Amino acid sequence: MTQPAAQEPPAFVPPGRYRMYVDGEWVAGETEYDAVNPSTGLPWTRLPLAAPAHVAHAVRAAGRAFRDWRRSSPATRQQVLAKIADRIEADPGRWAQLLATENGRPIREATVADVPSSAAIFRYFSGLARDHHGDQLPVEDPHTLVYTTREPLGVIAAVLPWNSPIITLANKVAPALAAGNTVVVKPSEFATASVLEFAALVADLLPPGVFNVVTGDGRVGAALVAHPDVAKVTLTGGGPTARRIMAAAAEALTPTIMELGGKSxxxxxxxxxxxxxxxxxxxxxxxxxxxxxxxxxxxxxxxxxxxxxxxxxxxxxxxxxxxxxxxxxxxxxxxxxxxxxxxxxxxxxxxxxxxxxxxxxxxxxxxxxxxxxxxxxxxxxxxxxxxxxxxxxxxxxxxxxxxxxxxxxxxxxxxxxxxxxxxxxxxxxxxxxxxxxxxxxxxxxxxxxNKWFDLPAGVPMGGIKDSGFGRELCRETMLEFSAPKVVNIDLGAPRLPLWG
CATH class of the missing domain: 3.40.309.10 (Aldehyde Dehydrogenase; Chain A, domain 2)
Structure with missing residues (x-):
C-alpha cells in the first residue's frame, strides 16, 4: 500500500546546461540524452553525448598538455592535488545531494563515505607526489654509476563505473596526475553529472588539457580506449566490458589496469x-x-x-x-x-x-x-x-x-x-x-x-583471477602510472681492445 505524498526531499539542481570539458573549454556534445533519477524513474537533467571527433580532440589536447605537465615540479603537483582535496571537502552536502540524485546512493552514505574518501585519496597522492622517485642501483663495476628515474607515461584513459563515481575518479585521476600524466575521463552514462561537476571544481587549478571529460555510452569509451595516442587505460567495471577494452587496447599495444567485479x-x-x-x-x-x-x-x-x-x-x-x-x-x-x-x-x-x-x-x-x-x-x-x-x-x-x-x-x-x-x-x-x-x-x-569495507587510502585495492589486475589506492599505483628509465654512466672504465 502506498502512502500519501509527504514533503519530498529536494533533488540536485544543475547549475546550467551540462557540457563536456576538453582542453580547458566546455564543449557541447553531438546530441544529448536524459539522466534519470533512480528514486523517481524520471529525467532530472540532460547530458552531452560525444562523437568520435570529441574523443580525438580530448586525446590531442591531453597529449599537448603532457609536454609541460610532465615537467612540472612535484611540489606543484602536490599543491594542486591538496587544493582539490580541500575543495571536495568544502561542500559535502552538495556532493551528497548530487550523488543521491544521480545514481541512488543514499544521501547519508554519500556524506560520510564518498565525499571524505574522495578527498582522502587526493590528499594521499598529494603526499606521494614528492616521494615518487627512482633508485641508485649498485653494480659490480666501480667505474659505472647506474640510477633510475620514474617517467610519466602520457595520456591516461580512465573509464569509470556508475556506482561510486567520485571515489573511482579519485582512484585514477589522483595518482595519474601526481605521477605527471594527463587524463581523459569517460564516466558511465549513468553517473556523468558528478564527473562534470568535478571538472568545474578543478578547472582553474589545472592547465588546459591536463584533465578532460568526454561523455556518453559505450561507443564513446570504445573510441577512447582504442586511440593509438593513449598510453594506458584504467577501468573500474565488469568482466565483459574489460574484455572488450583489452581487445581494443591490444590493437595499439596499450597496457591496462583492471579493477573488476567480485563474489566475495x-x-x-x-x-x-x-x-x-x-x-x-x-x-x-x-x-x-x-x-x-x-x-x-x-x-x-x-x-x-x-x-x-x-x-x-x-x-x-x-x-x-x-x-x-x-x-x-x-x-x-x-x-x-x-x-x-x-x-x-x-x-x-x-x-x-x-x-x-x-x-x-x-x-x-x-x-x-x-x-x-x-x-x-x-x-x-x-x-x-x-x-x-x-x-x-x-x-x-x-x-x-x-x-x-x-x-x-x-x-x-x-x-x-x-x-x-x-x-x-x-x-x-x-x-x-x-x-x-x-x-x-x-x-x-x-x-x-572481523570487519568489512575498510579501505583507507594507502592500502592496496585490487584482485586476482577475474577480479582484475593492478592495484589502486596505494604507493604501488604510482608505479602503474610511470615507467623506469635507466641512466648508465661511465666513470672512466678501461676499454677492452676488441677492435683492430
Missing part, C-alpha cells in the same frame, strides 16, 4: 561475535545498495551458529528502511537503473526456482505514490544448506547475499575460493590462529578479519 565470501566461525558479524554482514552487502564490487555477497556460516546468525541477519534486513536516496532516513536506496533492477530481480527469481529459500526480501515496499516509478528492491537474503545455484558464483551487484552452512573450515575456504573471482573475502573469529590460517588460504586481493 564472508566466513563466520562458531566462536565469532555474532552481533558484530551481523552488523558487518549487513554493511558488506547493503552499503551502496549492494552495488559494490567488494560487497559481501556470500556468507558461509558454521553449523553451530548458522541458525542463530541467519535469524538475526534476516531480522536486520527486514528492518532496513528503503526509500528515496535523498531522504536522510533512507538506509537502502534504489538501484541505478531499470535495467539493473530487473537484472537483480531475475537473479533472485532464478535462485528461488533452483530451490533457495528467501529469508528476507519479500516484504512489501512502503513508498509514496510519487516514488512508484523508482528502481527499488528490498534487501534480500537467500539461503541453502550448500548452494550450487548460479547466484552463488555470479556477481549480482544488488542488495542480495547468499547464505549457506559448513562444518569443516577447509571446505569453507574451498567454497569461498570456488568462483572465478578473487577480489575480497573475510573471516569472523576470535581464534587468532584460525584467522591467520584462513586469511593465508583465501584467494583474494583483500582479506578482512
Amino acid at each position: 565470501a564472508l566466513i563466520v566461525a562458531e566462536d565469532a561475535d555474532l552481533e558484530r558479524a551481523v552488523a558487518d554482514a549487513a554493511l558488506g552487502i547493503y552499503l551502496a545498495n549492494g552495488e559494490a564490487c567488494i560487497a559481501s555477497s556470500r556468507i558461509l556460516l558454521h553449523d553451530a551458529i548458522a541458525d542463530e546468525l541467519l535469524e538475526r541477519f534476516a531480522g536486520t534486513a527486514r528492518s532496513i528502511r528503503v526509500g528515496d536516496a535523498l531522504d536522510p532516513e533512507t538506509q537502502v536506496g534504489p538501484l541505478v537503473s531499470r535495467q539493473q533492477h530487473d537484472r537483480v530481480r531475475a537473479h533472485l527469481d532464478s535462485a528461488r526456482r533452483q530451490g533457495l529459500r528467501l529469508c528476507a526480501g519479500d516484504e512489501p515496499l512502503d513508498l509514496p505514490a510519487s516514488r512508484s516509478g523508482g528502481f527499488y528492491l528490498r534487501p534480500a537474503i537467500l539461503y541453502g544448506d550448500r548452494v550450487t545455484a548460479e547466484v552463488a558464483s555470479e556477481e549480482v551487484f544488488g542488495p542480495a547475499t547468499v547464505a549457506e552452512r559448513f562444518t569443516d573450515y577447509a571446505d569453507a575456504v574451498e567454497r569461498a575460493n570456488s568462483t572465478r573471482y578473487g577480489l575480497a573475502s573475510g573471516v569472523w573469529t576470535n581464534d587468532l590462529t584460525r584467522a591467520h590460517r584462513i586469511a593465508r588460504d583465501l584467494d583474494a586481493g583483500i582479506v578482512w578479519v
Whole structure:
C-alpha cells in the first residue's frame, strides 16, 4: 500500500546546461540524452553525448598538455592535488545531494563515505607526489654509476563505473596526475553529472588539457580506449566490458589496469561475535545498495551458529528502511537503473526456482505514490544448506547475499575460493590462529578479519583471477602510472681492445 505524498526531499539542481570539458573549454556534445533519477524513474537533467571527433580532440589536447605537465615540479603537483582535496571537502552536502540524485546512493552514505574518501585519496597522492622517485642501483663495476628515474607515461584513459563515481575518479585521476600524466575521463552514462561537476571544481587549478571529460555510452569509451595516442587505460567495471577494452587496447599495444567485479565470501566461525558479524554482514552487502564490487555477497556460516546468525541477519534486513536516496532516513536506496533492477530481480527469481529459500526480501515496499516509478528492491537474503545455484558464483551487484552452512573450515575456504573471482573475502573469529590460517588460504586481493569495507587510502585495492589486475589506492599505483628509465654512466672504465 502506498502512502500519501509527504514533503519530498529536494533533488540536485544543475547549475546550467551540462557540457563536456576538453582542453580547458566546455564543449557541447553531438546530441544529448536524459539522466534519470533512480528514486523517481524520471529525467532530472540532460547530458552531452560525444562523437568520435570529441574523443580525438580530448586525446590531442591531453597529449599537448603532457609536454609541460610532465615537467612540472612535484611540489606543484602536490599543491594542486591538496587544493582539490580541500575543495571536495568544502561542500559535502552538495556532493551528497548530487550523488543521491544521480545514481541512488543514499544521501547519508554519500556524506560520510564518498565525499571524505574522495578527498582522502587526493590528499594521499598529494603526499606521494614528492616521494615518487627512482633508485641508485649498485653494480659490480666501480667505474659505472647506474640510477633510475620514474617517467610519466602520457595520456591516461580512465573509464569509470556508475556506482561510486567520485571515489573511482579519485582512484585514477589522483595518482595519474601526481605521477605527471594527463587524463581523459569517460564516466558511465549513468553517473556523468558528478564527473562534470568535478571538472568545474578543478578547472582553474589545472592547465588546459591536463584533465578532460568526454561523455556518453559505450561507443564513446570504445573510441577512447582504442586511440593509438593513449598510453594506458584504467577501468573500474565488469568482466565483459574489460574484455572488450583489452581487445581494443591490444590493437595499439596499450597496457591496462583492471579493477573488476567480485563474489566475495564472508566466513563466520562458531566462536565469532555474532552481533558484530551481523552488523558487518549487513554493511558488506547493503552499503551502496549492494552495488559494490567488494560487497559481501556470500556468507558461509558454521553449523553451530548458522541458525542463530541467519535469524538475526534476516531480522536486520527486514528492518532496513528503503526509500528515496535523498531522504536522510533512507538506509537502502534504489538501484541505478531499470535495467539493473530487473537484472537483480531475475537473479533472485532464478535462485528461488533452483530451490533457495528467501529469508528476507519479500516484504512489501512502503513508498509514496510519487516514488512508484523508482528502481527499488528490498534487501534480500537467500539461503541453502550448500548452494550450487548460479547466484552463488555470479556477481549480482544488488542488495542480495547468499547464505549457506559448513562444518569443516577447509571446505569453507574451498567454497569461498570456488568462483572465478578473487577480489575480497573475510573471516569472523576470535581464534587468532584460525584467522591467520584462513586469511593465508583465501584467494583474494583483500582479506578482512572481523570487519568489512575498510579501505583507507594507502592500502592496496585490487584482485586476482577475474577480479582484475593492478592495484589502486596505494604507493604501488604510482608505479602503474610511470615507467623506469635507466641512466648508465661511465666513470672512466678501461676499454677492452676488441677492435683492430
